[in-house]
Structures are given as structure tokens and as C-alpha cells.
Amino acid sequence: MVLALGAALAANVPGLVEVEWFGWHVAFHPVWLVVALALFWCVTHIARRAWNWLRWKSGLFGPARTLRRQRAALGNASAALAALVFGQEERAATLAGDALKSDPTNVMARAVAAMTGDEARIEQLDQDRATKPLAALARLRTSPGVSAAEQATLVAPASPVAWRAVVEESARAGDFAGALTALPKWRALDDEAERLGSWIEAALRTGAADAELDEEPARAELARALKAEPRFAPAATRLALFAEEAPDVSAAERAAESVWSVQPTPQLGRAYAELYPLETDSDRLARLQRLAEQNPKHPDSLLLVGEAALMAGDPSLALDSVVPLLETPPVRLRAAAIALEAYRRLGMEPAMGAAWLDAAATGAPGLRWQCTNCRTQTVDWVLECPNCRHVGLMLPETAI
Numbered sequence: 001m002v003l004a005l006g007a008a009l010a011a012n013v014p015g016l017v018e019v020e021w022f023g024w025h026v027a028f029h030p031v032w033l034v035v036a037l038a039l040f041w042c043v044t045h046i047a048r049r050a051w052n053w054l055r056w057k058s059g060l061f062g063p064a065r066t067l068r069r070q071r072a073a074l075g076n077a078s079a080a081l082a083a084l085v086f087g088q089e090e091r092a093a094t095l096a097g098d099a100l101k102s103d104p105t106n107v108m109a110r111a112v113a114a115m116t117g118d119e120a121r122i123e124q125l126d127q128d129r130a131t132k133p134l135a136a137l138a139r140l141r142t143s144p145g146v147s148a149a150e151q152a153t154l155v156a157p158a159s160p161v162a163w164r165a166v167v168e169e170s171a172r173a174g175d176f177a178g179a180l181t182a183l184p185k186w187r188a189l190d191d192e193a194e195r196l197g198s199w200i201e202a203a204l205r206t207g208a209a210d211a212e213l214d215e216e217p218a219r220a221e222l223a224r225a226l227k228a229e230p231r232f233a234p235a236a237t238r239l240a241l242f243a244e245e246a247p248d249v250s251a252a253e254r255a256a257e258s259v260w261s262v263q264p265t266p267q268l269g270r271a272y273a274e275l276y277p278l279e280t281d282s283d284r285l286a287r288l289q290r291l292a293e294q295n296p297k298h299p300d301s302l303l304l305v306g307e308a309a310l311m312a313g314d315p316s317l318a319l320d321s322v323v324p325l326l327e328t329p330p331v332r333l334r335a336a337a338i339a340l341e342a343y344r345r346l347g348m349e350p351a352m353g354a355a356w357l358d359a360a361a362t363g364a365p366g367l368r369w370q371c372t373n374c375r376t377q378t379v380d381w382v383l384e385c386p387n388c389r390h391v392g393l394m395l396p397e398t399a400i
């Protein structure tokens with residue numbers, strides 16, 4: 001505009017623009033001025049577009065390069081986190097290292113590196129108030145223990161991982177009272193822990209009873225375990241094994257019967273059968289029939305009565321009891337063995353004998369305990385998962 005105005009002022013011939021500049025003399029028609037301005041605009045526009053393309057799209061320098069590196073870092077950091085979740089520690093550490101090479105400020109990559117035991121990264125997270133809880137959780141992960149867990153709950157009081165660690169580390173260290181105190185906090189922060197809370201409490205109390213050397217406190221702990229979770233068979237089983245005198249035996253008997261109605265186990269059946277060591281075989285059969293009535297169709301009820309009937313000299317009753325278990329798969333080895341023995345005592349030829357044993361050899365076993373965390377199964381109940389070491393999460397398959 002300024003140029004055009006200057007040109008118009010300098011014009012002394014209408015229709016022709018004349019410019020005198022440092023000895024130069026230029027005269028041209030105004031149309032050429034318009035054409036020159038349009039050309040100038042086009043060239044600057046194209047140059048600007050090219051510059052922007054270089055800065056943003058090519059990613060060679062400037063903000064686009066930073067963005068590209070941040071994006072690459074984010075990709076690697078996410079992959080590192082996934083690797084950590086799936087337990088691939090080495091891969092997680094490598095990917096987090098790659099991410100930090102592209103973008104040293106990536107918090108996710110820092111956290112993953114710290115979780116895989118990178119001391120320098122843990123220190124770095126500890127420096128910043130916002131990432132202090134991550135540092136505590138990383139320390140807890142790399143060197144677990146009661147004090148690391150308690151430290152984690154101080155800086156990350158809303159972290160279910162920290163409270164779970166206090167429960168588990170305390171129980172592992174034998175401090176069941178500490179574990180039971182922290183349990184409600186874990187339950188309040190974790191839906192899964194809340195759902196299974198009564199089972200976990202019963203497991204911790206049963207663990208406490210197992211660790212106890214005196215019978216009296218152990219018995220009290222088992223009673224509390226059954227109060228928390230009346231279906232927890234290991235507590236009822238131990239209570240039955242402890243029972244020696246009149247009031248104890250009937251209390252153990254009642255506990256076993258109420259557990260049997262929801263959660264029969266072979267161990268509980270055996271403990272219940274042994275409650276009165278001096279009784280006759282037919283008295284024991286009558287008592288076990290009463291127990292079986294609590295859950296009459298359950299395989300463990302039928303097996304228990306079948307075995308007791310054989311012992312009491314009633315092979316027909318034994319056969320009646322276990323035949324339903326042989327008619328539908330999976331056949332149990334115990335059922336096949338009872339039936340074969342009952343037929344032998346009745347002097348009859350079991351036509352199905354070999355087939356039953358074949359089916360039983362591949363058939364499902366009785367109740368199993370399964371870890372809610374890693375799905376590892378055990379035949380007997382244990383406080384700590386033999387695979388993932390989590391405490392209090394071995395539950396009957398049917399409860400999960």
C-alpha cells in the first residue's frame with residue numbers, strides 16, 4: 001500500500017508511474033505495479049507455507065521435532081507399562097529407557113523405570129511432591145517389607161496397592177493383628193478386596209491360629225474366622241481337629257455342619273468323622289449321615305456316607321450313596337473305589353468296573369482352592385499363594 005501510494009504521488013504523467021531513486025529512473029504503467037504486488041504476495045505466501053511445512057510436518061527441527069520425540073516416548077512408555085503389568089521386567093526396563101532417551105521428562109517412563117528397580121529414577125521421583133507416592137510404591141515393589149509398605153501408606157494413603165502390601169507383609173511377618181487392622185483400609189479402597197473381604201479376614205485369622213502355639217487363643221481365632229466368613233471350611237476343619245472335650249466337640253460339630261451346608265471339603269469331612277475317636281462305626285455312620293443331610297446332593301456328602309457305610313458293614317447303602325456319582329461325569333476315583341469294594345462285599349460282579357476306573361482316572365478331583373490373583377490351584381488350603389505369594393486369596397473355586 002505504502003509503495004502504491006508513493007508511486008501515485010511520484011506520478012507526474014497520468015497513466016504512467018515514474019520513480020527517481022538514487023539515480024535510477026523507472027517509468028511504468030500502474031497495472032505493472034498491481035501485477036508486481038500480487039506476485040510479491042504469492043511468493044511470500046508460498047514461502048510461509050514451505051517454512052511451516054518444514055517446521056511442523058517434516059519434523060526435522062523446531063516444535064514438531066519435540067512433539068515427534070514426545071509421541072515416540074509416549075508409545076514406548078505405554079509399551080513399557082504393559083510389559084510391567086504382564087511381569088516382563090526386563091522388557092519394561094528397556095522400553096522405559098528408550099522412552100526416556102526420546103523424552104527425559106516423560107513421567108510414565110520414569111515411573112516404570114523406577115518400578116523395575118532403577119534407584120536413580122526412584123530418587124528422582126522422590127524429589128517431586130507430585131511423584132513422591134510413585135517413589136514409595138516403587139520402593140515397596142523393589143524391596144518389599146512391612147516398613148516399606150507402611151511408608152507407602154503414609155505418602156500414598158489412597159493407594160489400595162499400599163494397603164494391600166501392609167496386610168500381606170504383616171501377615172507374612174507373622175503380625176496378624178497388624179494385617180487385620182490394615183484390612184478395612186484395603187477393603188475401602190479396592191472393590192475386589194471389599195467383595196472378598198470376609199474370606200480374606202477368615203484366611204488371616206486361620207493363619208493366625210496356625211501360627212499360634214497355644215490351643216486356647218488359636219481356638220478363639222478360629223471362632224472369629226467363622227464369624228467373619230461362616231463358609232470358610234479350613235477354619236471349621238481346624239476347629240474340629242482341636243476339639244477334645246464335650247463343649248468343644250459340640251461347638252466344632254455345629255461349626256462343621258453349618259460350613260458343610262455351603263462349602264463341603266474332604267478335609268472337613270475327615271475332621272468331622274474323627275470328632276469322637278471312641279464311637280462305633282455305626283454311630284459314626286449315623287453322625288455322618290446327619291452331616292450329609294446339610295448338603296445331600298453334594299459329591300463330598302455322598303462319598304463321606306459311602307465310605308462310612310462300608311466301614312459300618314452296609315455295602316448296599318455305600319452303593320446307593322455313590323452310584324449317582326458314577327452315572328454322570330466327571331467320575332471321582334473315590335466313588336469308583338467305594339463302588340467296586342461294595343460290589344465285592346455283596347458278592348456281585350461290577351460290570352462297569354474298568355470303565356469307571358478309566359473315567360475316574362481322567363475325571364475331575366474334588367474341591368480345589370484357587371488364587372483369585374493368578375488362578376493357581378491347590379488341593380489343600382494355604383494362606384499364601386505358592387505362585388504369586390499373595391496372602392489370604394486362596395478361595396474355594398466355587399466362591400470366586
Ligand SMILES: [Zn+2]
Pocket residue numbers: 371372373374375376385386387388389390
Ligand atoms: Zn496367586
